[in-house]
Amino acid sequence: MTQLFFSDHSIMEAAPPLVIFGAGGLGREVLLLLQQLNEAQPTWTIGGFYDDQPPSSPTVAGLPYLGTSADLNATTEPLAVVVAVGSPSGRAGVVRRLTAPQLSFPVLxxxxxxxxxxxxxxxxxxxxxxxxxxxxxxxxxxxxxxxxxxxxxxxxxxxxxxxxxxxxxxxxxxxxxxxxxxxxxxxxxxxxxxxxxxxxxxxxxxxxxxxxxxxxxxxxxxxxxxxxx
Missing domain, CATH: 2.160.10.10 (Hexapeptide repeat proteins)
Structure with a gap:
């Protein structure tokens, strides 16, 4: 496990585009957190949501549903991912599935x-x-x-x-x-x-x-x- 002191996260260079894994209620709350962070200091370009259980509509809180963990692993460009899954075991399972080297997991x-x-x-x-x-x-x-x-x-x-x-x-x-x-x-x-x-x-x-x-x-x-x- 890599750990950094909070001060190491305080200054970011050119943050990559960001997506949220988890298209449920917690995912929408994480989107709100990202919007609050951007209001304080514009940092994140939010692309949309991924989830292995597709939502009932093609958009979530105004952003597109983009696919499953397999689709996310297929990305060829650097991409930040926030795992918005409340269950510890569920969150760990998602992280195990997201194996592409282009993916990073920022602290929010x-x-x-x-x-x-x-x-x-x-x-x-x-x-x-x-x-x-x-x-x-x-x-x-x-x-x-x-x-x-x-x-x-x-x-x-x-x-x-x-x-x-x-x-x-x-x-x-x-x-x-x-x-x-x-x-x-x-x-x-x-x-x-x-x-x-x-x-x-x-x-x-x-x-x-x-x-x-x-x-x-x-x-x-x-x-x-x-x-x-």
Whole structure:
């Protein structure tokens, strides 16, 4: 996994054209994020949407549907891709399918989110950070982490690749989330708690102690109700 400090993403040279993989509701929200970024600093030329499940109409939010992952892999020119898939496993599956060397996966951070070099926040490729998120300092986000609206991440927290935080999820200081963890809306991981890979913490749940990998946990305090395949 390649990781760069946020300051390395702050200045871009001639960004390539960009497309969104995922033609559903999250794809339209990502389009809104891109439009907000362009309003703050014109950067991206947005070509349209790709999805392996074609939408019901030839356009999505006024932009064309362009094809499947196979079509995207056939591109011969440099192209930036944003993977707008909320499920960690679904997002990982898309990334595995997108193998063309011309494709790159930029970091997108809402212009209202404070991220300066002195915060020492490390971001992997393909991360998406939506409006209203708060990240403090000395934080590591692996590749393709998705923070939905209004999430908070405290000092020294580590989020593994493909983690998904739904709106207003909270990660306390020094907490550790393994690869592919999913936090539902308003879920909270208390300071110092470790969540195993591919675990799912339900909406509103509060993890006050470590959770193993591949489980679903709900409630306050969170308790395991299911072991996932």
């Amino acid at each position: 951070v809402h212009p209202g989110v404070a991220l300066a070099a002195h915060q020492r926040v490390e971001l992997g490729e393909g991360c998406i950070i939506q409006q209203g998120c708060i990240l403090t300092c000395d934080i590591v986000l692996g590749s393709f982490v998705f923070l939905n609206l209004g999430c908070t991440v405290g000092h020294d927290a580590t989020l593994g690749e493909f983690c998904s935080l739904m709106p207003h999820a909270n990660v306390g200081g020094a907490a550790q989330l393994g690869t592919g963890v999913y936090l539902g809306t308003n879920a909270t991981v208390i300071q110092g708690v470790c969540i195993g890979e591919n675990a799912l913490l339900g909406a509103g749940a509060v993890a006050v102690r470590d959770l193993p990998a591949n489980v679903t946990a709900v409630g306050v305090p969170a308790r395991v109700i299911k072991y996932n395949k």
